[in-house]
Amino acid sequence: MSGSPSGRRHTRDDVSEVALRLLDEYGLPDLTMRHIAAALEVRASALYWHFPNKQALLAAVSARILRPMEDVRVEEMSVSETVRRLGARLRECLLAYRDAAELVSSSLALGLVDSPVRPQLMTVTRRDGVPDSLSRVAAEAVMHFVVGYTFHEQQRLTADSFGLLAADASSLNPENATARPSDGGDFEEALKMIADGLQVSVRQHTETSTG
Numbered sequence: 001m002s003g004s005p006s007g008r009r010h011t012r013d014d015v016s017e018v019a020l021r022l023l024d025e026y027g028l029p030d031l032t033m034r035h036i037a038a039a040l041e042v043r044a045s046a047l048y049w050h051f052p053n054k055q056a057l058l059a060a061v062s063a064r065i066l067r068p069m070e071d072v073r074v075e076e077m078s079v080s081e082t083v084r085r086l087g088a089r090l091r092e093c094l095l096a097y098r099d100a101a102e103l104v105s106s107s108l109a110l111g112l113v114d115s116p117v118r119p120q121l122m123t124v125t126r127r128d129g130v131p132d133s134l135s136r137v138a139a140e141a142v143m144h145f146v147v148g149y150t151f152h153e154q155q156r157l158t159a160d161s162f163g164l165l166a167a168d169a170s171s172l173n174p175e176n177a178t179a180r181p182s183d184g185g186d187f188e189e190a191l192k193m194i195a196d197g198l199q200v201s202v203r204q205h206t207e208t209s210t211g
Contacts, residue, residue, distance in 0.1 A: 010040055012050040016060040020097065023061060027158075028099035033057070059112035062104045068093050069116040074124050079202075082124045083195035084188070086117050087142050091187065094150040098158075101151035108147065117143045130202050138198040145194065149187060 019036050026035070033054055037044040051057040072089050074082045093116075094101040107113045118139035125135040 010042065010046075010050075012060070015040065015047060015050050015057065016064055019057060019061045020064050023099060023103065024097045026098075028103055031058075055107075055110060055112060058103060059107045059110075062107035062113045065093055065097055065100050065104055066090075066113065066116045069120075072120060074120045077124060079121075079124055079128055079130065080192075080195040080199060082121055083138065083142055083198065084191045086120060087146050087191040087194075088188070090116055090143070090146045091150050094147065095153070099154060101147055101154050105147050105151060108143070115139055115143055117146075130198075131205060134198065134201050134205060138194065138201075141194050141197075142191070145190060149190070 015036065018039050019031060022035060022039060023031050033044045033047055036057075037047055040046075047057065051060065069086070069089055072085055074085065077085060094104060104113070108115070118136065121139045121142070122132065122135045125138075126132070
């Protein structure tokens with residue numbers, strides 16, 4: 001374990017918790033190992049007792065951001081409701097922290113964190129006899145749509161907070177780069193389209209199998 005001048009010894013969780021706080025305060029570009037170490041009052045080299053490299057540390061931060069996904073109880077939901085509920089919760093998780101969508105996207109692309117959608121969606125689809133191949137495609141569609149959609153939201157929120165958008169180009173709150181946009185209608189409609197598409201694919205698969 002690494003220790004600070006005060007004598008307190010830091011754990012892996014301490015490091016990722018401080019990193020998440022710094023991400024929210026300063027944004028991803030300023031989330032450096034030196035900055036994290038300074039906040040913990042340790043040398044930057046001490047962080048490598050807990051994480052072999054910066055990407056591993058960022059993956060731990062991503063896992064913290066995604067942790068509330070585990071609280072969604074899907075056992076009694078329909079497949080369509082599960083898609084919509086998981087997608088909505090994922091967006092909430094990402095919007096809770098500055099630049100979270102960009103960070104999580106990177107960790108997912110590098111395979112450093114697991115899909116935040118697939119396990120729970122497949123719990124429901126297997127219950128209803130949906131082939132795993134269709135469930136995996138649907139889970140990937142939900143994940144990539146939500147992460148990409150939220151990444152664009154956060155980019156616009158940040159740009160607007162710095163006055164970089166024309167006055168008539170944005171109705172977003174310019175004072176808070178992590179605030180949630182008030183109108184989620186398009187987002188919800190897109191999730192519904194993914195859910196409806198999965199239902200159609202399941203029906204077609206069933207008809208082909210029994211035809």
